[in-house]
Amino acid sequence: MTDRSPNGATVWARHSRLRVVPPVQPRKLAKVPFVELADGRLQGVVSSGSDIGRVYVSSIAAGTHDYNCSTNNNRPCGGLYGSPCKHLRALVAEAVVQYGADRVSRYLRVEVPEGADLADCLGGVHEPAPAAVVFSRFLRHLAYLEVPDTTLPIPELHWFPATGTVG
Amino acid sequence: MLAVQLAALLGGDSGNAGEGAEEALALLDGFDDALVHGLARLADERADAVTALAAAFAATPLGDRLAEAADAVVSGSITQEHLTALAGGRVALSGAVHDCLLERLDTALGRERAKWPPAPDGPGMAGAAAQPAGHVLGGVRSWLRELAITGWRGVDHDLVSAADQVIEALLAAPDLRRLAVLLDGFAAELRASCPIGSAEHLPVRRWADLWTRALLLSQDGVLTGEPRPAATVSGRLLVLGVDVHEHGTAVQFQVHAVLEPADGGGSRLVRTSVTVAKVDTIVGTALWKLPQRHKVLLAALADRRSVEITDMPLLDSGDLVWDDDRAFVSKPADPLATARLCLPGALAPAVPPLDRVSVRIAEPVLVEGYKVTKDGSFDLDGTVFAVDAERLPDCGPLTPKLVAASSACVGLVRWDGGRWTLQPLAVQVRVKREAVVVATGDWALGPTDPKAAKAEARAADAVTVLRERAGRLLRR
Incomplete structure (x- = not known):
């Protein structure tokens, strides 16, 4: 959890209107349309460079840093020669843009020396993991864009203030 | 707002919520702390806090039910019904704090507020409409019960993920949108905070608020009984500004305005909102692309113009249910001039009991x-x-x-x-x-500042990319 409270624990504990999940940074989505830190993994979906209808599901486990990359039909990625493929590297790079290097390294529990690339600091081996869960989370993510808007008030959103501008 | 009004609001002692409010908040804090560690692990002090919340209602019609619920929970029998009763107690207490605060504010501002009209019929009416949603709502309640038993400290990925299916089902039901949006934002926070056991600071009051709110909205008939039939209004709408609410998968643009009714009645303060579903990677100025079909509203914000509306539904809560087809953009109107000239004397809306x-x-x-x-x-x-x-x-x-x-x-x-x-x-x-x-609404039709426009162009079009991906992958 990120502590964004101005005056420490008491303020954090007694406020109702807080932004607990810090907003993510905008990034280009064409290559890696989906990245998330969830279920104990950095996971996401990487568009294939050669086939517009194909995507790869890539994931790196927090702690062990074991990784996997396969198509959404569970066919292993051809680029995994005992080390992370280009899809995994793209996933890490985009996660760093989206969440910031600190949040990603904290989540994965990895020490990144000053000036080093996060992707180079991961140990871990190839460990097959089911792609279906991640892929269905991606589809669910996309499905939000199909939920119709509403002009009825949602008072509950007062608990979720937009924040952001600095300067 | 004049200096004397501000002084009256702050009462010389900034933070003073008003008579009795501090005591009520202390009771809330006690109960909220019990939720941190979970109702299954109530140490003496936290058990006392739950009992104290119930005891505050001893002299009210809620007294017996709350006392029974507190006793049962303290002794380890935590049923839906008991939790609902306790949540009801928390709702009532925080409602009392709200009333106290709003009255203080209205008094300081000299603002007149409409009275909430009594319900035209009993709660029996809502029950029938609630039936189809019953199954989903049951799922929400049982997830919330698990949360309360476990406590924030015990929440793990599995418990958070258990909400996914429920949220998906809620999103598919337009009547339950409020609960879907609330639960989705809440679950995302819990997910992002995992593992919570070791986290240093927890948003204790906030999560108790969200939990209580969700439990309230998941009672049969609460959401499906709303909104109550509205009147329709016509007249001139003068925008004061737009308040933006946002979490990972939703954004609400809530416009505050003064309505000058065409029938010559007194002017009133209103709000009108558009809420759009989104994903976390759609942020910043790109948000304005989502409510695009409400062109009149966006133009009124971006060009700072008043709006003429015809037969637009107005809820008792003071919320105009926006309909672009019943509105057109009119003359220029500066929000500061509107506030200076039209805010004094405008009737503030009543607050719905819930x-x-x-x-x-x-x-x-x-x-x-x-x-x-x-x-x-x-x-x-x-x-x-x-x-x-x-x-x-x-x-x-x-x-x-x-x-x-x-x-x-x-x-x-x-x-x-x-x-x-x-x-x-x-x-x-x-x-x-x-x-x-x-x-805040100046960029409703796109950023007018060259630097921001460039940043938006650089981030490419998140919405377009995701729509393309959805079109290709979603219906397989």
Whole structure:
């Protein structure tokens, strides 16, 4: 959890209107349309460079840093020669843009020396993991864009203030 | 808002919520702390806090049910019914705090507020409509029960993920949108905070608020019984500003305005909102692309114009149910002039009984003639009003710097964490020796600042990319 409270624990504990999940940074989505830190993994979906209808599901486990990359039909990625493929590297790079290097390294529990690339600091081996869960989370993510808007008030959103501008 | 009004609001002692409110908040804090560790592990002190919450209602019709629920929970029997009763107690207490705060604010501002009209029929009516949703709501309640038993400290990925299916089902039911949006935001916070066991600070009051709210909305008939049939209104709508609410998968643009009814009746304060589903990677100025079909509303914000509306539904809560087909853009209208000329004397709307929560307090005011203090607060003849510069949405051009340089401000008075603050919506400020108005909604039709426009172009079009992916992958 990120502590964004101005005056420490008491303020954090007694406020109702807080932004607990810090907003993510905008990034280009064409290559890696989906990245998330969830279920104990950095996971996401990487568009294939050669086939517009194909995507790869890539994931790196927090702690062990074991990784996997396969198509959404569970066919292993051809680029995994005992080390992370280009899809995994793209996933890490985009996660760093989206969440910031600190949040990603904290989540994965990895020490990144000053000036080093996060992707180079991961140990871990190839460990097959089911792609279906991640892929269905991606589809669910996309499905939000199909939920119709509403002009009825949602008072509950007062608990979720937009924040952001600095300067 | 005059210096004397501000002084009356702050009561010389900033943070004073009012008679009895401190005691009520202390009871809430005790109960909220029990939720941190889970109702299955109530140590003596936390068991006492649960009992104390119930005891506060001893002299009320809720007294017996709450006492029974507290006894049962303390002894380890935690049923849905008991939790609902306790949540009801928390709702009632925080509702009382809300009433106290709002009355204090209305009195200080000299603002007249409409009375909530009594319900035309009994609760029996809502029951029938609730049937189809019953199954989903049951799922929500059982997830919330698991949360309460486990406590925030015990929440893990599995428990959070258990909400996914329920949220998906809620999103598919338009009647249950409010609950879907609430639960989705709540679950995302729990997910992002995992593992919570070791986290240093927890948003204790906030999560208890969200849990209580969700439990309230998941009772059969609460959401499906709303909204109550509305009147329709026509007239001129003068925009004061737009308040933006956002979490990973939803954004609400809530416009505050003064309605001058065409039938010659007195002017009234209204809100009108558009809520759009989104994903976390759609942020900043790109947010304005989502409500695109409401062109009249967006144009009114971006071009600062008044709007003529015809036969638009107005709920008892003061919410206009926006319909672009019943509106057209009219003459230029500056939000500061609107606030100066039309805000005094406008009738404030009643608050629906279930929406009596202090986070919903957002009263538009005009503040001018202040000196900006070092920490960015407004000093009005010696009374200092804290400015919430963190609540400036990044989809608009209003920055803390502009607010600090401003000479007049339209904002929302809010209360949180024991104190009153001002959330700016529009300011008058000198930029390059020219007096200009900068407002949160200025970029509703796209950023007008070249730097922001460039940033938006650089981030490419998130919405378009995701729609393309959805079109290709979603219906396989």
